[in-house]
Amino acid sequence: MDCGLIGRPGVGKTTLFQALTAHSVPVTPGAMKPAMGVAAIPDTRLDRIAEFVPTQKVIPASVRVVDIPGVPGGGDSLGQVLAHIRNVDALTHVVRCWDDAGLGPADPAGDIDVMDGELLISDLVVVEGAIDKATRAARGADAEAKQRLGVLERANELLQEGRPLRDGEWDATDMGILKSYGFMTAKPVLMVANVSEDDVAGDTAAVQAVRDAGNGIAVVLCATLESEIAELEEADRGEMLDSMGLTQPAVGALAQGMNAALGLSTFYTAGEKEVRAWVIPExxxxxxxxxxxxxxxxxxxxxxxxxxxxxxxxxxxxxxxxxxxxxxxxxxxxxxxxxxxxxxxxxx
Ligand SMILES: Nc1nc2c(ncn2[C@@H]2O[C@H](COP(=O)(O)OP(=O)(O)O)[C@@H](O)[C@H]2O)c(=O)[nH]1
Ligand SMILES: [Mg+2]
Known part of the structure; x- marks a missing residue:
C-alpha cells in the first residue's frame, strides 16, 4: 500500500518526505520523478507490549510513502504528475500555511481549490472516455459490462456536480471498478497543514481552512522542524521537542493518520526475539x-x-x-x- 504526498509546488512535500523517511532516501530537488521510501509508524501500544513481554528487539510497522512532484499550473508536466498520483492507494495533501517570500502569502483555500480542481477535471476526462467504451461493451449480454457502465455513469454525475468520487456511496464491487480506472478523487485523502515554526499550535485561520477541507480533520506540522528532528539522535529529540512546545514528533500522528486513511489496522506478535507490529486491512x-x-x-x-x-x-x-x-x-x-x-x- 502506497501513500502519495501531493500538493502545489513548494508546499514542503519533499521536506516532509525526508522527515517521514528519516532522511534514508536521497532526493533531488525539483525532480519530476517520484521518490519512494518507508516511514516507521510510532505506536504507543507496541512500546507498552514490550514492557510486559521481555524481548530483544521492538520493530514498528511501516507505511510506504511516495513523494510526488507538485502539481504545476498546467503544461506538459501536469499529465506526468497526475499519472503518478493514479498509482498510489491513498493521498496526503500538503498545504502551505506560512507566508513565503517567493510564493507570497499563504492561500490554503485557493491552493486546495486548484489542486482538487486538477484532480477532478482529470477524473472527468477519464470517466468520459470510459463511458464511451463501456457503452459499446454493455450492448451485448455482458452483465459485468452493464454494472461497470452503471458505476461510471454515477461517477460522471458526481464529478459533473464538482464533487469528488469519495463522496459517493459505493459497495466493494463499485470501489473495485473505480480503482481499476485509477480515479484520483476516489482515493482516501488526509489533509496536512504545513505551518511555520511559530504556528505549531495550529490556531490560525490558515490551518482552519485546511481543517475545513478535511471535514474537520488535519494534521498540523512544521515540515522543516520535523525534518530537523528526524536528523537528531533519539536521545537529543526530547529537548528539541520541549523547546518547540511539542510532546512528540508530528510525523507519528501523520503516519497513524495515513494508516487510518488507508483503512488499515494493526496486530502484534510478541516473543523473546522480537515484539513487532504488523499492518493489515481492517x-x-x-x-x-x-x-x-x-x-x-x-x-x-x-x-x-x-x-x-x-x-x-x-x-x-x-x-x-x-x-x-x-x-x-x-x-x-x-x-x-x-x-x-x-x-x-x-x-x-
Ligand atoms: N517556513 C517553512 N518553510 C518550509 C516548510 N516546509 C518546507 N519549507 C520550505 O519550502 C521550500 C520548498 O520545500 P519542498 O519540500 O522542496 O517543497 P515541495 O516542492 O512541495 O517538495 C523549501 O525551501 C523548504 O525549506 C515549513 O514548514 N515552514
Ligand atoms: Mg518536492
Missing amino acids: SCPAPEAAGAIHSDIQRGFIRAECYGCGDLFDLGSEKAIKEAGKLRSEGKGYAMQDGDVVHFLFNV
Whole structure:
C-alpha cells in the first residue's frame, strides 16, 4: 500500500518526505520523478507490549510513502504528475500555511481549490472516455459490462456536480471498478497543514481552512522542524521537542493518520526475539494476516492463538491472560481485531 504526498509546488512535500523517511532516501530537488521510501509508524501500544513481554528487539510497522512532484499550473508536466498520483492507494495533501517570500502569502483555500480542481477535471476526462467504451461493451449480454457502465455513469454525475468520487456511496464491487480506472478523487485523502515554526499550535485561520477541507480533520506540522528532528539522535529529540512546545514528533500522528486513511489496522506478535507490529486491512481473515508475516504461515495455517493487547495491559502477563480464560483459539474464518496479539500455529 502506497501513500502519495501531493500538493502545489513548494508546499514542503519533499521536506516532509525526508522527515517521514528519516532522511534514508536521497532526493533531488525539483525532480519530476517520484521518490519512494518507508516511514516507521510510532505506536504507543507496541512500546507498552514490550514492557510486559521481555524481548530483544521492538520493530514498528511501516507505511510506504511516495513523494510526488507538485502539481504545476498546467503544461506538459501536469499529465506526468497526475499519472503518478493514479498509482498510489491513498493521498496526503500538503498545504502551505506560512507566508513565503517567493510564493507570497499563504492561500490554503485557493491552493486546495486548484489542486482538487486538477484532480477532478482529470477524473472527468477519464470517466468520459470510459463511458464511451463501456457503452459499446454493455450492448451485448455482458452483465459485468452493464454494472461497470452503471458505476461510471454515477461517477460522471458526481464529478459533473464538482464533487469528488469519495463522496459517493459505493459497495466493494463499485470501489473495485473505480480503482481499476485509477480515479484520483476516489482515493482516501488526509489533509496536512504545513505551518511555520511559530504556528505549531495550529490556531490560525490558515490551518482552519485546511481543517475545513478535511471535514474537520488535519494534521498540523512544521515540515522543516520535523525534518530537523528526524536528523537528531533519539536521545537529543526530547529537548528539541520541549523547546518547540511539542510532546512528540508530528510525523507519528501523520503516519497513524495515513494508516487510518488507508483503512488499515494493526496486530502484534510478541516473543523473546522480537515484539513487532504488523499492518493489515481492517478485519482481514486470520490466514491473510498470517501471510503478512510469511506466505508459509498462511499456506499452512492451523489456528491463531490470540488476545487483545488491552488484556495484557490489564492482567500483566500472558500467563495471567491464560488463567483468566482470555486466550482465544481462532480458526480460518476469524476476522482480525485491531490490537490483537497473535501467535500463529501452522504446518507446512
Ligand atoms: N517556513 C517553512 N518553510 C518550509 C516548510 N516546509 C518546507 N519549507 C520550505 O519550502 C521550500 C520548498 O520545500 P519542498 O519540500 O522542496 O517543497 P515541495 O516542492 O512541495 O517538495 C523549501 O525551501 C523548504 O525549506 C515549513 O514548514 N515552514
Ligand atoms: Mg518536492
